[in-house]
Amino acid sequence: MANKWFSAKEVAAHSSESDCWVIIHDKVYDVSSFVNDHPGGKKILLKAAGTDATKQFDAFHGPGVLEKYAHFCIGSVGEPPKEVAAPSATAAIDDDGRIFGDMIPFGDPSWYQDWDSPYYKDSHRRLRKATRHFVDTEIMPFVHEWDEAKQVPMFLFTKCAEMGILAAVAGTGKLPVEYFNVEDTLFFRGGANAIVPPEEFDAFHSFIVGDELARCGSGGVLWGICGGLGIGLPPIIKFGSDELRNRIVPDCLAGRKTICLAITEPSAGSDVANLTTVSNETSDGYIVNGEKKWITNGVFADYFTTAVRTGGEGMGGVSLMVIERSMPGVSTRQMKCSGVWSSGTAYINFEDVAVPRANIVGKENRGFKYIMHNFNHERMGIVTQATRLARVCLEESLKYGSKRKTFGTKLINHPVIRNKLAHMSRQIEATHAWMESVLYQTQTMPEDMQMLKLGGPIALLKAQSTQTLEYCAREACQIFGGLAYTRGGQGEKVERIYREVRAYAIPGGSEEIMLDLGMRQSIKVAQMFGAKL
Numbered sequence: 001m002a003n004k005w006f007s008a009k010e011v012a013a014h015s016s017e018s019d020c021w022v023i024i025h026d027k028v029y030d031v032s033s034f035v036n037d038h039p040g041g042k043k044i045l046l047k048a049a050g051t052d053a054t055k056q057f058d059a060f061h062g063p064g065v066l067e068k069y070a071h072f073c074i075g076s077v078g079e080p081p082k083e084v085a086a087p088s089a090t091a092a093i094d095d096d097g098r099i100f101g102d103m104i105p106f107g108d109p110s111w112y113q114d115w116d117s118p119y120y121k122d123s124h125r126r127l128r129k130a131t132r133h134f135v136d137t138e139i140m141p142f143v144h145e146w147d148e149a150k151q152v153p154m155f156l157f158t159k160c161a162e163m164g165i166l167a168a169v170a171g172t173g174k175l176p177v178e179y180f181n182v183e184d185t186l187f188f189r190g191g192a193n194a195i196v197p198p199e200e201f202d203a204f205h206s207f208i209v210g211d212e213l214a215r216c217g218s219g220g221v222l223w224g225i226c227g228g229l230g231i232g233l234p235p236i237i238k239f240g241s242d243e244l245r246n247r248i249v250p251d252c253l254a255g256r257k258t259i260c261l262a263i264t265e266p267s268a269g270s271d272v273a274n275l276t277t278v279s280n281e282t283s284d285g286y287i288v289n290g291e292k293k294w295i296t297n298g299v300f301a302d303y304f305t306t307a308v309r310t311g312g313e314g315m316g317g318v319s320l321m322v323i324e325r326s327m328p329g330v331s332t333r334q335m336k337c338s339g340v341w342s343s344g345t346a347y348i349n350f351e352d353v354a355v356p357r358a359n360i361v362g363k364e365n366r367g368f369k370y371i372m373h374n375f376n377h378e379r380m381g382i383v384t385q386a387t388r389l390a391r392v393c394l395e396e397s398l399k400y401g402s403k404r405k406t407f408g409t410k411l412i413n414h415p416v417i418r419n420k421l422a423h424m425s426r427q428i429e430a431t432h433a434w435m436e437s438v439l440y441q442t443q444t445m446p447e448d449m450q451m452l453k454l455g456g457p458i459a460l461l462k463a464q465s466t467q468t469l470e471y472c473a474r475e476a477c478q479i480f481g482g483l484a485y486t487r488g489g490q491g492e493k494v495e496r497i498y499r500e501v502r503a504y505a506i507p508g509g510s511e512e513i514m515l516d517l518g519m520r521q522s523i524k525v526a527q528m529f530g531a532k533l
Protein backbone atom coordinates (compact mmCIF):
# COMPACT_ATOMS: atom_id res chain seq x y z
CA MET A 1 0.00 0.00 0.00
CA ALA A 2 1.42 3.42 -1.01
CA ASN A 3 2.52 5.69 1.83
CA LYS A 4 1.49 9.03 0.28
CA TRP A 5 -0.63 11.72 1.89
CA PHE A 6 -3.35 13.76 0.17
CA SER A 7 -5.65 16.57 1.25
CA ALA A 8 -9.42 16.22 0.70
CA LYS A 9 -9.09 19.06 -1.81
CA GLU A 10 -6.51 17.14 -3.85
CA VAL A 11 -8.77 14.09 -3.93
CA ALA A 12 -11.74 16.21 -5.02
CA ALA A 13 -9.85 17.11 -8.21
CA HIS A 14 -10.05 13.49 -9.39
CA SER A 15 -13.71 13.11 -10.10
CA SER A 16 -14.10 12.08 -13.70
CA GLU A 17 -14.60 8.74 -15.42
CA SER A 18 -10.97 8.58 -16.58
CA ASP A 19 -9.56 9.93 -13.32
CA CYS A 20 -11.63 8.68 -10.40
CA TRP A 21 -10.48 8.68 -6.76
CA VAL A 22 -12.54 7.97 -3.66
CA ILE A 23 -11.82 8.16 0.07
CA ILE A 24 -12.82 5.16 2.15
CA HIS A 25 -11.91 4.94 5.83
CA ASP A 26 -9.31 7.71 5.43
CA LYS A 27 -7.54 5.88 2.62
CA VAL A 28 -7.48 7.13 -0.96
CA TYR A 29 -8.35 4.69 -3.76
CA ASP A 30 -7.66 5.36 -7.43
CA VAL A 31 -10.41 3.34 -9.11
CA SER A 32 -10.07 4.90 -12.59
CA SER A 33 -9.28 1.53 -14.16
CA PHE A 34 -12.18 -0.12 -12.32
CA VAL A 35 -15.03 2.27 -13.06
CA ASN A 36 -16.37 0.22 -15.96
CA ASP A 37 -15.98 -3.09 -14.13
CA HIS A 38 -17.49 -2.05 -10.80
CA PRO A 39 -20.13 -4.74 -10.02
CA GLY A 40 -22.38 -2.11 -8.41
CA GLY A 41 -22.33 0.00 -11.58
CA LYS A 42 -20.37 2.86 -13.08
CA LYS A 43 -22.78 5.67 -12.26
CA ILE A 44 -22.94 5.03 -8.54
CA LEU A 45 -19.15 5.03 -8.30
CA LEU A 46 -18.80 8.19 -10.33
CA LYS A 47 -21.33 9.93 -8.11
CA ALA A 48 -18.94 9.33 -5.22
CA ALA A 49 -15.82 10.28 -7.20
CA GLY A 50 -13.56 12.76 -5.42
CA THR A 51 -15.46 12.48 -2.13
CA ASP A 52 -15.31 10.59 1.14
CA ALA A 53 -17.55 7.63 0.27
CA THR A 54 -16.99 5.63 3.47
CA LYS A 55 -20.62 5.61 4.51
CA GLN A 56 -21.94 4.45 1.14
CA PHE A 57 -19.13 1.94 0.78
CA ASP A 58 -19.83 0.35 4.17
CA ALA A 59 -23.50 0.08 3.34
CA PHE A 60 -22.93 -1.99 0.21
CA HIS A 61 -19.77 -4.04 0.76
CA GLY A 62 -18.36 -6.62 3.10
CA PRO A 63 -15.04 -5.86 4.83
CA GLY A 64 -13.12 -8.27 2.57
CA VAL A 65 -13.61 -6.04 -0.50
CA LEU A 66 -11.06 -3.45 0.60
CA GLU A 67 -8.47 -6.15 1.28
CA LYS A 68 -9.05 -7.67 -2.11
CA TYR A 69 -8.78 -4.34 -3.89
CA ALA A 70 -5.94 -2.98 -1.73
CA HIS A 71 -3.90 -2.47 -4.89
CA PHE A 72 -6.13 0.52 -5.75
CA CYS A 73 -5.05 2.28 -2.55
CA ILE A 74 -2.62 5.08 -3.33
CA GLY A 75 -2.28 6.68 0.11
CA SER A 76 -4.11 8.32 3.00
CA VAL A 77 -5.99 11.51 3.65
CA GLY A 78 -4.50 14.12 5.98
CA GLU A 79 -1.06 15.08 7.19
CA PRO A 80 1.84 12.65 7.55
CA PRO A 81 2.38 11.85 11.25
CA LYS A 82 5.21 13.74 12.92
CA GLU A 83 6.53 10.69 14.76
CA VAL A 84 6.80 7.04 13.80
CA ALA A 85 3.29 5.56 13.72
CA ALA A 86 2.01 4.06 16.96
CA PRO A 87 1.38 0.32 17.02
CA SER A 88 -1.97 -0.74 15.61
CA ALA A 89 -4.99 -0.97 17.88
CA THR A 90 -4.97 -4.77 17.66
CA ALA A 91 -1.33 -4.94 18.71
CA ALA A 92 -2.03 -2.60 21.60
CA ILE A 93 -4.78 -4.73 23.07
CA ASP A 94 -3.13 -7.98 22.16
CA ASP A 95 -0.13 -7.76 24.46
CA ASP A 96 -1.16 -10.51 26.82
CA GLY A 97 -3.41 -12.27 24.31
CA ARG A 98 -6.43 -12.14 26.60
CA ILE A 99 -8.30 -10.04 24.09
CA PHE A 100 -8.09 -11.10 20.49
CA GLY A 101 -10.28 -10.51 17.48
CA ASP A 102 -13.06 -8.04 16.87
CA MET A 103 -14.84 -8.46 20.24
CA ILE A 104 -18.18 -9.09 18.50
CA PRO A 105 -20.28 -10.74 21.23
CA PHE A 106 -19.92 -14.51 20.84
CA GLY A 107 -18.22 -13.86 17.48
CA ASP A 108 -15.16 -15.63 18.87
CA PRO A 109 -14.86 -18.21 21.64
CA SER A 110 -14.90 -16.75 25.15
CA TRP A 111 -11.14 -17.24 25.74
CA TYR A 112 -10.58 -14.63 22.99
CA GLN A 113 -12.66 -12.17 24.95
CA ASP A 114 -10.87 -11.99 28.28
CA TRP A 115 -12.41 -15.07 29.91
CA ASP A 116 -10.28 -17.44 31.94
CA SER A 117 -9.86 -20.92 30.54
CA PRO A 118 -7.99 -23.96 31.85
CA TYR A 119 -7.23 -25.21 28.33
CA TYR A 120 -5.03 -22.55 26.75
CA LYS A 121 -1.53 -21.25 27.35
CA ASP A 122 0.81 -18.84 25.54
CA SER A 123 1.67 -21.20 22.68
CA HIS A 124 -2.05 -21.55 21.93
CA ARG A 125 -2.43 -17.77 21.86
CA ARG A 126 0.58 -17.37 19.57
CA LEU A 127 -0.72 -20.07 17.25
CA ARG A 128 -4.14 -18.43 17.14
CA LYS A 129 -2.58 -15.14 16.09
CA ALA A 130 -0.33 -16.68 13.40
CA THR A 131 -3.13 -18.78 11.93
CA ARG A 132 -5.55 -15.87 11.87
CA HIS A 133 -3.06 -13.69 10.06
CA PHE A 134 -2.53 -16.41 7.46
CA VAL A 135 -6.26 -16.93 6.94
CA ASP A 136 -6.96 -13.17 6.74
CA THR A 137 -4.26 -12.53 4.16
CA GLU A 138 -3.77 -15.75 2.18
CA ILE A 139 -7.21 -17.35 2.20
CA MET A 140 -10.12 -15.07 3.04
CA PRO A 141 -9.76 -12.65 0.08
CA PHE A 142 -9.78 -15.51 -2.45
CA VAL A 143 -12.42 -17.87 -1.09
CA HIS A 144 -15.21 -16.74 -3.39
CA GLU A 145 -12.97 -16.95 -6.43
CA TRP A 146 -11.79 -20.48 -5.55
CA ASP A 147 -15.28 -21.60 -4.80
CA GLU A 148 -16.64 -20.34 -8.09
CA ALA A 149 -13.68 -21.96 -9.89
CA LYS A 150 -14.56 -25.17 -8.01
CA GLN A 151 -10.98 -25.80 -6.95
CA VAL A 152 -8.39 -24.57 -4.51
CA PRO A 153 -5.07 -23.72 -6.16
CA MET A 154 -2.36 -26.33 -5.70
CA PHE A 155 0.08 -23.71 -4.33
CA LEU A 156 -2.20 -23.45 -1.29
CA PHE A 157 -0.98 -26.88 -0.15
CA THR A 158 2.67 -25.81 -0.14
CA LYS A 159 1.76 -22.54 1.60
CA CYS A 160 -0.14 -24.46 4.27
CA ALA A 161 2.77 -26.88 4.61
CA GLU A 162 5.20 -24.00 5.10
CA MET A 163 3.03 -22.65 7.90
CA GLY A 164 2.85 -26.07 9.59
CA ILE A 165 -0.91 -26.30 9.00
CA LEU A 166 -0.79 -29.65 7.20
CA ALA A 167 1.24 -31.25 10.00
CA ALA A 168 -1.08 -29.74 12.62
CA VAL A 169 -4.23 -31.20 11.08
CA ALA A 170 -2.79 -34.55 9.96
CA GLY A 171 -4.84 -36.08 12.69
CA THR A 172 -2.97 -38.58 14.78
CA GLY A 173 -3.30 -36.63 18.03
CA LYS A 174 0.37 -35.68 18.01
CA LEU A 175 2.70 -33.89 15.67
CA PRO A 176 4.11 -36.32 13.09
CA VAL A 177 7.66 -34.92 13.49
CA GLU A 178 9.26 -38.02 11.92
CA TYR A 179 7.83 -37.05 8.55
CA PHE A 180 8.49 -33.32 8.19
CA ASN A 181 11.21 -30.87 9.11
CA VAL A 182 9.90 -28.62 11.87
CA GLU A 183 12.49 -26.00 10.86
CA ASP A 184 10.75 -25.67 7.48
CA THR A 185 7.53 -24.47 9.13
CA LEU A 186 6.58 -21.12 10.64
CA PHE A 187 4.67 -22.63 13.57
CA PHE A 188 7.24 -25.11 14.81
CA ARG A 189 10.69 -23.76 14.01
CA GLY A 190 13.00 -22.33 16.64
CA GLY A 191 12.96 -24.96 19.38
CA ALA A 192 11.88 -23.50 22.72
CA ASN A 193 11.25 -20.11 21.03
CA ALA A 194 8.89 -21.54 18.42
CA ILE A 195 5.33 -20.29 18.09
CA VAL A 196 4.55 -23.82 19.27
CA PRO A 197 7.54 -25.80 20.53
CA PRO A 198 6.92 -29.20 18.88
CA GLU A 199 6.98 -31.14 22.14
CA GLU A 200 4.24 -28.86 23.54
CA PHE A 201 1.86 -29.65 20.66
CA ASP A 202 -1.51 -30.95 21.90
CA ALA A 203 -5.11 -31.48 20.78
CA PHE A 204 -5.93 -27.82 21.41
CA HIS A 205 -3.20 -26.63 19.04
CA SER A 206 -4.63 -28.81 16.31
CA PHE A 207 -8.10 -27.57 17.21
CA ILE A 208 -7.07 -23.89 17.02
CA VAL A 209 -5.71 -24.37 13.51
CA GLY A 210 -8.96 -26.04 12.38
CA ASP A 211 -11.11 -23.45 14.16
CA GLU A 212 -9.24 -20.45 12.76
CA LEU A 213 -9.17 -21.95 9.25
CA ALA A 214 -12.95 -22.34 9.42
CA ARG A 215 -13.30 -18.57 9.78
CA CYS A 216 -12.87 -18.47 6.00
CA GLY A 217 -16.54 -19.48 5.90
CA SER A 218 -16.14 -22.11 3.22
CA GLY A 219 -16.44 -25.83 3.77
CA GLY A 220 -15.06 -26.19 0.26
CA VAL A 221 -11.79 -24.44 1.07
CA LEU A 222 -11.54 -26.18 4.43
CA TRP A 223 -12.07 -29.59 2.94
CA GLY A 224 -9.87 -28.66 0.01
CA ILE A 225 -6.97 -28.11 2.38
CA CYS A 226 -7.52 -30.83 4.96
CA GLY A 227 -10.62 -32.87 4.06
CA GLY A 228 -8.54 -35.56 2.38
CA LEU A 229 -5.33 -35.30 4.36
CA GLY A 230 -7.02 -35.26 7.78
CA ILE A 231 -8.71 -38.62 7.21
CA GLY A 232 -6.72 -40.23 4.39
CA LEU A 233 -3.29 -39.93 6.00
CA PRO A 234 -3.84 -41.05 9.64
CA PRO A 235 -4.44 -44.73 8.77
CA ILE A 236 -1.11 -44.76 6.93
CA ILE A 237 0.76 -43.02 9.75
CA LYS A 238 -0.79 -45.29 12.37
CA PHE A 239 -0.95 -48.65 10.62
CA GLY A 240 1.12 -48.49 7.41
CA SER A 241 4.44 -50.29 6.92
CA ASP A 242 7.64 -48.26 7.32
CA GLU A 243 8.15 -48.37 3.57
CA LEU A 244 4.61 -47.10 2.82
CA ARG A 245 4.84 -44.34 5.44
CA ASN A 246 8.22 -43.11 4.24
CA ARG A 247 7.06 -43.18 0.64
CA ILE A 248 3.84 -41.26 1.17
CA VAL A 249 3.67 -39.22 4.38
CA PRO A 250 6.55 -36.71 3.85
CA ASP A 251 5.28 -35.73 0.39
CA CYS A 252 1.75 -35.18 1.72
CA LEU A 253 2.89 -33.12 4.71
CA ALA A 254 5.06 -30.98 2.43
CA GLY A 255 2.12 -30.28 0.11
CA ARG A 256 3.88 -31.91 -2.84
CA LYS A 257 1.26 -34.67 -3.06
CA THR A 258 -2.34 -34.90 -1.94
CA ILE A 259 -4.28 -37.79 -0.46
CA CYS A 260 -7.90 -38.66 0.21
CA LEU A 261 -9.97 -41.35 1.90
CA ALA A 262 -12.09 -43.45 -0.45
CA ILE A 263 -14.67 -45.47 1.46
CA THR A 264 -18.19 -44.42 0.50
CA GLU A 265 -19.81 -46.08 -2.52
CA PRO A 266 -22.95 -45.39 -4.54
CA SER A 267 -24.84 -47.95 -2.45
CA ALA A 268 -22.79 -48.06 0.79
CA GLY A 269 -22.73 -44.81 2.76
CA SER A 270 -22.79 -45.14 6.52
CA ASP A 271 -23.09 -48.88 5.92
CA VAL A 272 -19.33 -49.43 5.59
CA ALA A 273 -19.39 -53.18 6.30
CA ASN A 274 -21.30 -53.80 3.06
CA LEU A 275 -19.03 -52.11 0.56
CA THR A 276 -18.61 -53.77 -2.78
CA THR A 277 -15.34 -52.56 -4.30
CA VAL A 278 -13.56 -55.88 -4.73
CA SER A 279 -10.13 -57.23 -5.43
CA ASN A 280 -8.73 -60.43 -6.84
CA GLU A 281 -5.42 -61.48 -5.45
CA THR A 282 -2.51 -61.96 -7.84
CA SER A 283 1.00 -63.19 -7.13
CA ASP A 284 2.29 -59.69 -6.36
CA GLY A 285 -0.81 -57.81 -5.25
CA TYR A 286 -4.45 -57.14 -6.15
CA ILE A 287 -6.65 -56.31 -9.13
CA VAL A 288 -9.26 -53.82 -7.90
CA ASN A 289 -12.66 -53.10 -9.43
CA GLY A 290 -15.41 -50.84 -8.12
CA GLU A 291 -16.82 -47.36 -7.69
CA LYS A 292 -16.46 -44.78 -4.96
CA LYS A 293 -18.72 -41.77 -4.57
CA TRP A 294 -18.63 -38.39 -2.74
CA ILE A 295 -14.87 -38.66 -2.25
CA THR A 296 -13.50 -35.36 -0.92
CA ASN A 297 -10.38 -34.25 -2.84
CA GLY A 298 -10.85 -37.21 -5.19
CA VAL A 299 -10.78 -34.91 -8.21
CA PHE A 300 -7.12 -34.01 -7.69
CA ALA A 301 -5.67 -36.39 -5.06
CA ASP A 302 -2.55 -38.37 -5.94
CA TYR A 303 -3.32 -41.10 -3.40
CA PHE A 304 -6.58 -42.80 -2.44
CA THR A 305 -6.62 -44.60 0.90
CA THR A 306 -9.27 -47.03 -0.28
CA ALA A 307 -11.53 -49.55 1.42
CA VAL A 308 -11.60 -52.70 -0.69
CA ARG A 309 -13.19 -56.09 -0.11
CA THR A 310 -10.30 -58.53 -0.06
CA GLY A 311 -12.03 -61.23 1.94
CA GLY A 312 -15.51 -62.58 2.65
CA GLU A 313 -18.74 -60.73 3.46
CA GLY A 314 -19.15 -58.17 6.22
CA MET A 315 -16.64 -56.11 8.12
CA GLY A 316 -14.04 -58.87 8.44
CA GLY A 317 -13.37 -58.91 4.69
CA VAL A 318 -12.39 -55.28 4.20
CA SER A 319 -8.83 -54.03 3.70
CA LEU A 320 -7.40 -50.55 3.34
CA MET A 321 -4.97 -50.04 0.47
CA VAL A 322 -3.36 -47.04 -1.18
CA ILE A 323 -4.43 -46.72 -4.81
CA GLU A 324 -2.48 -44.18 -6.85
CA ARG A 325 -3.86 -41.86 -9.51
CA SER A 326 -1.02 -42.87 -11.82
CA MET A 327 -2.14 -46.52 -11.81
CA PRO A 328 -3.87 -47.54 -15.08
CA GLY A 329 -7.63 -48.01 -14.63
CA VAL A 330 -8.19 -45.14 -12.15
CA SER A 331 -10.53 -42.39 -13.33
CA THR A 332 -12.26 -39.58 -11.44
CA ARG A 333 -14.87 -36.99 -12.27
CA GLN A 334 -16.10 -33.95 -10.38
CA MET A 335 -19.55 -34.36 -8.87
CA LYS A 336 -22.11 -31.56 -8.93
CA CYS A 337 -22.92 -30.96 -5.28
CA SER A 338 -24.90 -28.27 -3.43
CA GLY A 339 -21.83 -27.12 -1.55
CA VAL A 340 -18.14 -27.58 -0.69
CA TRP A 341 -17.42 -26.82 -4.34
CA SER A 342 -13.70 -26.15 -4.13
CA SER A 343 -12.97 -29.39 -2.26
CA GLY A 344 -13.07 -31.55 -5.41
CA THR A 345 -15.82 -34.05 -4.56
CA ALA A 346 -15.37 -37.00 -6.91
CA TYR A 347 -16.97 -40.07 -8.35
CA ILE A 348 -14.21 -42.62 -8.83
CA ASN A 349 -13.96 -45.67 -11.06
CA PHE A 350 -11.45 -48.42 -10.48
CA GLU A 351 -11.29 -50.70 -13.51
CA ASP A 352 -8.88 -53.62 -13.24
CA VAL A 353 -6.41 -51.52 -11.26
CA ALA A 354 -3.28 -53.47 -10.40
CA VAL A 355 -2.25 -52.53 -6.86
CA PRO A 356 1.05 -53.88 -5.51
CA ARG A 357 1.00 -55.74 -2.19
CA ALA A 358 3.29 -53.05 -0.72
CA ASN A 359 0.34 -50.62 -0.86
CA ILE A 360 -1.80 -52.47 1.64
CA VAL A 361 -2.26 -50.50 4.88
CA GLY A 362 -1.51 -52.67 7.91
CA LYS A 363 -2.87 -56.20 7.73
CA GLU A 364 -5.20 -57.67 5.15
CA ASN A 365 -8.88 -57.77 6.17
CA ARG A 366 -8.31 -55.46 9.15
CA GLY A 367 -9.47 -52.36 7.27
CA PHE A 368 -12.74 -52.00 9.15
CA LYS A 369 -10.88 -51.64 12.43
CA TYR A 370 -8.60 -48.98 10.94
CA ILE A 371 -11.60 -47.11 9.56
CA MET A 372 -13.27 -47.18 12.97
CA HIS A 373 -10.09 -45.77 14.51
CA ASN A 374 -10.47 -42.74 12.26
CA PHE A 375 -14.05 -41.91 13.13
CA ASN A 376 -13.67 -40.04 16.43
CA HIS A 377 -11.01 -37.82 14.95
CA GLU A 378 -12.96 -37.23 11.74
CA ARG A 379 -16.09 -36.34 13.69
CA MET A 380 -14.27 -33.96 16.00
CA GLY A 381 -12.94 -32.23 12.87
CA ILE A 382 -16.49 -31.84 11.61
CA VAL A 383 -17.63 -30.57 15.03
CA THR A 384 -14.82 -27.99 15.10
CA GLN A 385 -15.65 -26.71 11.63
CA ALA A 386 -19.43 -26.79 12.02
CA THR A 387 -19.25 -24.86 15.28
CA ARG A 388 -16.99 -22.16 13.83
CA LEU A 389 -19.12 -21.92 10.69
CA ALA A 390 -22.15 -21.40 12.94
CA ARG A 391 -20.15 -18.67 14.70
CA VAL A 392 -19.31 -17.10 11.36
CA CYS A 393 -23.06 -16.89 10.67
CA LEU A 394 -23.54 -15.17 14.01
CA GLU A 395 -20.57 -12.82 13.56
CA GLU A 396 -21.64 -11.85 10.05
CA SER A 397 -25.22 -11.30 11.23
CA LEU A 398 -24.12 -9.08 14.10
CA LYS A 399 -21.84 -7.02 11.87
CA TYR A 400 -24.42 -6.65 9.13
CA GLY A 401 -27.24 -6.08 11.61
CA SER A 402 -25.36 -3.20 13.17
CA LYS A 403 -25.08 -1.29 9.91
CA ARG A 404 -28.24 -2.18 8.00
CA LYS A 405 -31.21 -0.02 8.95
CA THR A 406 -34.88 -0.90 8.50
CA PHE A 407 -37.83 1.18 9.69
CA GLY A 408 -35.47 3.90 10.87
CA THR A 409 -33.24 1.82 13.10
CA LYS A 410 -30.46 -0.73 12.90
CA LEU A 411 -31.48 -4.37 12.54
CA ILE A 412 -29.89 -5.24 15.91
CA ASN A 413 -32.29 -2.81 17.57
CA HIS A 414 -35.28 -4.89 16.50
CA PRO A 415 -36.21 -7.39 19.25
CA VAL A 416 -37.18 -9.99 16.64
CA ILE A 417 -33.63 -9.92 15.23
CA ARG A 418 -32.02 -9.93 18.69
CA ASN A 419 -34.10 -12.96 19.52
CA LYS A 420 -32.56 -14.80 16.58
CA LEU A 421 -29.06 -13.72 17.61
CA ALA A 422 -29.71 -14.88 21.17
CA HIS A 423 -30.80 -18.34 20.08
CA MET A 424 -27.78 -18.61 17.81
CA SER A 425 -25.40 -17.51 20.58
CA ARG A 426 -26.68 -19.85 23.27
CA GLN A 427 -26.47 -22.88 20.99
CA ILE A 428 -22.97 -22.01 19.75
CA GLU A 429 -21.61 -21.40 23.25
CA ALA A 430 -23.11 -24.62 24.62
CA THR A 431 -21.72 -26.66 21.72
CA HIS A 432 -18.32 -25.02 22.04
CA ALA A 433 -18.07 -25.73 25.77
CA TRP A 434 -18.96 -29.40 25.22
CA MET A 435 -16.47 -29.59 22.36
CA GLU A 436 -13.63 -28.24 24.54
CA SER A 437 -14.51 -30.67 27.31
CA VAL A 438 -14.38 -33.64 24.90
CA LEU A 439 -11.15 -32.36 23.34
CA TYR A 440 -9.56 -32.26 26.76
CA GLN A 441 -10.44 -35.94 27.21
CA THR A 442 -8.74 -36.78 23.92
CA GLN A 443 -5.45 -35.62 25.36
CA THR A 444 -5.78 -37.04 28.85
CA MET A 445 -7.66 -40.34 28.39
CA PRO A 446 -5.71 -43.46 27.27
CA GLU A 447 -6.40 -44.18 23.59
CA ASP A 448 -8.17 -47.52 24.11
CA MET A 449 -10.46 -45.85 26.67
CA GLN A 450 -11.17 -43.05 24.20
CA MET A 451 -12.32 -45.59 21.63
CA LEU A 452 -14.70 -46.98 24.23
CA LYS A 453 -15.86 -43.97 26.17
CA LEU A 454 -15.78 -41.08 23.70
CA GLY A 455 -17.45 -42.67 20.69
CA GLY A 456 -20.96 -42.06 22.09
CA PRO A 457 -20.49 -38.47 23.25
CA ILE A 458 -18.63 -37.53 20.05
CA ALA A 459 -21.46 -38.94 17.92
CA LEU A 460 -24.00 -36.87 19.90
CA LEU A 461 -21.73 -33.83 19.73
CA LYS A 462 -21.52 -34.15 15.96
CA ALA A 463 -25.32 -34.04 15.72
CA GLN A 464 -25.40 -31.13 18.18
CA SER A 465 -22.89 -29.15 16.12
CA THR A 466 -24.57 -29.71 12.77
CA GLN A 467 -28.02 -28.90 14.12
CA THR A 468 -26.58 -25.72 15.59
CA LEU A 469 -25.01 -24.96 12.23
CA GLU A 470 -28.27 -25.57 10.43
CA TYR A 471 -30.14 -23.28 12.80
CA CYS A 472 -27.56 -20.51 12.62
CA ALA A 473 -27.22 -20.67 8.83
CA ARG A 474 -30.98 -20.37 8.44
CA GLU A 475 -31.33 -17.48 10.85
CA ALA A 476 -28.34 -15.65 9.36
CA CYS A 477 -29.91 -15.96 5.91
CA GLN A 478 -33.15 -14.49 7.24
CA ILE A 479 -31.22 -11.57 8.75
CA PHE A 480 -29.33 -10.94 5.50
CA GLY A 481 -32.51 -11.24 3.44
CA GLY A 482 -31.97 -11.06 -0.32
CA LEU A 483 -28.20 -10.72 0.12
CA ALA A 484 -28.13 -14.31 1.37
CA TYR A 485 -29.94 -15.47 -1.73
CA THR A 486 -27.23 -14.32 -4.12
CA ARG A 487 -23.69 -15.66 -4.39
CA GLY A 488 -20.90 -13.21 -3.58
CA GLY A 489 -21.10 -9.76 -2.03
CA GLN A 490 -22.02 -9.04 1.56
CA GLY A 491 -24.00 -12.23 2.08
CA GLU A 492 -21.26 -14.36 0.51
CA LYS A 493 -20.39 -16.37 3.60
CA VAL A 494 -23.89 -17.05 4.88
CA GLU A 495 -25.22 -17.92 1.42
CA ARG A 496 -22.44 -20.47 0.99
CA ILE A 497 -22.65 -21.88 4.51
CA TYR A 498 -26.40 -22.40 4.12
CA ARG A 499 -25.68 -24.48 1.00
CA GLU A 500 -23.03 -26.44 2.85
CA VAL A 501 -25.02 -27.45 5.93
CA ARG A 502 -25.87 -30.87 4.49
CA ALA A 503 -22.19 -31.50 3.74
CA TYR A 504 -21.69 -31.43 7.51
CA ALA A 505 -24.92 -33.09 8.66
CA ILE A 506 -24.64 -36.16 6.40
CA PRO A 507 -21.02 -37.38 5.94
CA GLY A 508 -18.94 -38.79 8.78
CA GLY A 509 -22.17 -40.30 10.12
CA SER A 510 -25.56 -38.74 9.41
CA GLU A 511 -27.42 -37.06 12.25
CA GLU A 512 -29.84 -39.99 12.44
CA ILE A 513 -27.04 -42.53 12.76
CA MET A 514 -25.11 -40.30 15.19
CA LEU A 515 -28.04 -39.80 17.54
CA ASP A 516 -28.86 -43.49 17.64
CA LEU A 517 -25.24 -44.63 17.91
CA GLY A 518 -24.50 -41.98 20.52
CA MET A 519 -27.20 -43.25 22.85
CA ARG A 520 -26.67 -46.95 22.12
CA GLN A 521 -22.95 -46.68 22.74
CA SER A 522 -23.33 -44.56 25.86
CA ILE A 523 -25.82 -47.02 27.39
CA LYS A 524 -23.55 -49.97 26.56
CA VAL A 525 -20.50 -48.30 28.09
CA ALA A 526 -22.43 -47.23 31.18
CA GLN A 527 -23.58 -50.84 31.67
CA MET A 528 -19.98 -52.04 31.33
CA PHE A 529 -19.01 -49.64 34.10
CA GLY A 530 -21.80 -50.82 36.40
CA ALA A 531 -24.94 -48.80 35.59
CA LYS A 532 -27.98 -50.95 36.31
CA LEU A 533 -30.06 -50.29 33.22
Ligand code: HEM
Pocket (backbone or CB within 6 Å): 022, 024, 029, 031, 038, 039, 040, 041, 044, 045, 048, 053, 056, 057, 060, 061, 062, 065, 069, 072, 488, 489, 490
Ligand atom coordinates in the same frame (compact mmCIF):
# COMPACT_ATOMS: atom_id res chain seq x y z
C1 HEM B 1 -12.57 1.10 -3.75
C2 HEM B 1 -13.80 1.30 -4.21
C3 HEM B 1 -14.77 0.21 -4.50
C4 HEM B 1 -14.56 -1.09 -4.78
C5 HEM B 1 -13.22 -1.81 -4.88
C6 HEM B 1 -15.85 -1.70 -4.97
C7 HEM B 1 -16.04 -3.04 -5.26
C8 HEM B 1 -17.27 -3.66 -5.33
C9 HEM B 1 -17.47 -5.07 -5.46
C10 HEM B 1 -16.38 -6.13 -5.55
C11 HEM B 1 -18.81 -5.27 -5.48
C12 HEM B 1 -19.51 -6.67 -5.61
C13 HEM B 1 -20.14 -7.03 -4.33
C14 HEM B 1 -19.17 -7.36 -3.24
O1 HEM B 1 -18.23 -8.16 -3.49
O2 HEM B 1 -19.38 -6.87 -2.10
C15 HEM B 1 -19.45 -4.00 -5.38
C16 HEM B 1 -20.81 -3.84 -5.36
C17 HEM B 1 -21.42 -2.61 -5.16
N1 HEM B 1 -20.82 -1.42 -4.93
FE1 HEM B 1 -18.83 -1.07 -4.90
N2 HEM B 1 -16.82 -0.76 -4.81
C18 HEM B 1 -16.21 0.42 -4.50
C19 HEM B 1 -16.81 1.61 -4.22
C20 HEM B 1 -18.16 1.81 -4.18
C21 HEM B 1 -18.81 3.04 -3.83
C22 HEM B 1 -18.07 4.31 -3.44
C23 HEM B 1 -20.16 2.84 -3.91
C24 HEM B 1 -21.31 3.76 -3.65
C25 HEM B 1 -21.23 5.04 -3.64
C26 HEM B 1 -20.37 1.46 -4.31
C27 HEM B 1 -21.59 0.87 -4.49
C28 HEM B 1 -21.78 -0.47 -4.75
C29 HEM B 1 -23.08 -1.08 -4.89
C30 HEM B 1 -24.44 -0.41 -4.79
C31 HEM B 1 -22.86 -2.42 -5.13
C32 HEM B 1 -23.91 -3.52 -5.33
C33 HEM B 1 -24.22 -4.12 -3.97
C34 HEM B 1 -25.17 -5.30 -4.04
O3 HEM B 1 -25.10 -6.12 -4.98
O4 HEM B 1 -25.96 -5.41 -3.10
N3 HEM B 1 -19.14 0.89 -4.47
N4 HEM B 1 -18.50 -3.03 -5.27
